[in-house]
Amino acid sequence: MNNIIGIDIGGTSIVGGKIEGNSIVEQLYMSSNAAIGGEVTLGVVKKVIESLLDSNTRAIGIGVPSVVDREKGIVYNVQNIKNWDEVFLKDILESEFKLPVYIDNDANCFAYGEKVFGQGHEFENFVGITLGTGVGGGIIQNSHLLKDSNCGSGEFGEIPYLDSILEDYCGSRFFLRTANQPAHELAIRAMNGDSEAIEIYNLYGQHISVLIKIILLIIDPQAIIFGGSIAKSFDLFKDIMFKNLKDFPYPKTVDKIKILTSDLENIGVLGAGALCIE
Numbered sequence: 001m002n003n004i005i006g007i008d009i010g011g012t013s014i015v016g017g018k019i020e021g022n023s024i025v026e027q028l029y030m031s032s033n034a035a036i037g038g039e040v041t042l043g044v045v046k047k048v049i050e051s052l053l054d055s056n057t058r059a060i061g062i063g064v065p066s067v068v069d070r071e072k073g074i075v076y077n078v079q080n081i082k083n084w085d086e087v088f089l090k091d092i093l094e095s096e097f098k099l100p101v102y103i104d105n106d107a108n109c110f111a112y113g114e115k116v117f118g119q120g121h122e123f124e125n126f127v128g129i130t131l132g133t134g135v136g137g138g139i140i141q142n143s144h145l146l147k148d149s150n151c152g153s154g155e156f157g158e159i160p161y162l163d164s165i166l167e168d169y170c171g172s173r174f175f176l177r178t179a180n181q182p183a184h185e186l187a188i189r190a191m192n193g194d195s196e197a198i199e200i201y202n203l204y205g206q207h208i209s210v211l212i213k214i215i216l217l218i219i220d221p222q223a224i225i226f227g228g229s230i231a232k233s234f235d236l237f238k239d240i241m242f243k244n245l246k247d248f249p250y251p252k253t254v255d256k257i258k259i260l261t262s263d264l265e266n267i268g269v270l271g272a273g274a275l276c277i278e
Contacts, residue, residue, distance in 0.1 A: 006273030007045060007053050007062045008106065011080025014041075014050035017269035018057075022117055024266055025064075026052060037082030043158075045089075046096060059100045060093060061275035063109035063268055067150040073103045076150075079134075089175070102275035105151035106130075106268060110139025112145050113271025114225050118264045123222045127154065127215050132228035135167045139219060156214055161207075166214075169207040172230065176198065187233040198236070205237030209244035216253055227262035234261045 001020050008015045017024040028051050034042045049060060059147045066078040073090020093101045104112075111128030115122035120128065124143050130136040135157030139146040142196055157167030168174060175183040179200055188195035215224060226234065238259075245254050264270060 003054070004276040005021075005057055005060045006269040006276075007048060007060065008109070008268030008272055009062060009064045009078070009081075010043065010106075010268075011065070012145070013145075014044050014048050014059070015264060015266070016052050016121070016271055017273065018052045018054075020272065024269060027269065028052060032081065034081045037084055038100050041081055041084065042087070042089075042092070049093070049097060050178065050200045053097065057099060057278035059102065060097065061109075061272040062089065062093075062101065062103045063106035063272040064089075064103060065106050065134075068103050068105055070104060070147075070151065073101060075103060088151060088247055097208050098278070104145070104272075104275055105272075106140035107136025107154060108145055108151055108226050109271030109275065110136070110262075111140050111225075112274045113264065113267050114227070115143065115264060116138050116274040116277055117270045118225070118262055118267070119260050120223070120225055121125065123258075126221045126223040126225060126258075127217075127219055128225045128227065129156070129192070130228035130229035131208075131210070131217075131226055132248060133201070133264050135170050137215075139221075142278045156211055159214060159255040161210065166207075166211055170204075170211050174207065176206060178203070178254060183230050188275050189234075200238045201233070201236040205240035206244050208237060209241045212241070212245060212257075212259070213248055216248065216250075216257065220253065221257070223258035223260060225260045226260055227264075229268055231261045241274075 003020045006017050012034045016028045066075050075087050078084035085163045090101045126140050128138045137154030137156050139154045148162040159166045186197045248254050
């Protein structure tokens with residue numbers, strides 16, 4: 001059976017998967033060696049691909065935490081990987097493996113992965129938002145990724161907010177700054193009834209409602225799909241989030257919007273692979 005390979009490049013690890021149909025049939029994790037970066041990290045990418053490649057592989061999709069020249073496959077200023085300021089990744093890998101290579105921002109991969117493999121399949125227009133260390137976004141318009149210039153649209157986390165940017169209030173830094181504790185540890189406390197942790201997640205929900213209002217005003221999508229590690233605790237902040245959407249100037253928009261969380265495991269790999277289908 002023909003397959004595609006999806007590669008999710010992160011600052012800690014590089015995750016690759018062989019995708020047949022709608023399923024990952026083989027998966028591999030390797031350290032990205034991001035602190036060394038450069039050719040060393042590139043070598044890890046190649047090794048992951050080599051380990052998954054077989055005669056039935058038809059294409060390779062790659063998600064990177066950076067801006068990308070989609071046409072030329074050049075990645076710029078990759079976050080958390082040393083000396084990946086300009087990497088001609090498409091040319092390098094197509095020359096090495098003699099297969100088509102498609103590259104995009106990792107948040108765009110999340111959104112398109114949801115469109116192809118997840119809950120996004122029922123919507124023509126939606127926004128995918130990853131809530132984790134950062135806040136990434138991908139925009140699906142007319143069932144396809146928005147064709148922007150640098151893969152930079154949807155970066156709502158960079159919007160100025162209060163004394164900083166939205167990412168500092170909607171990503172993991174909010175919990176570290178507010179309680180000096182990771183989000184997942186606070187989530188356990190909140191689920192066990194700890195009043196302080198519950199209040200922190202309520203405050204977080206208020207900040208998320210601001211993020212949603214901005215998305216509704218700029219994009220007006222059919223749905224917003226949250227992914228990432230913090231989205232796993234959606235039940236802890238959704239009530240206060242919806243409560244704080246009641247003052248939105250267009251109540252019908254709030255009534256109609258679908259706000260969902262991803263139920264896909266390994267969406268980074270699936271999303272990268274989905275680029276081959278696009």
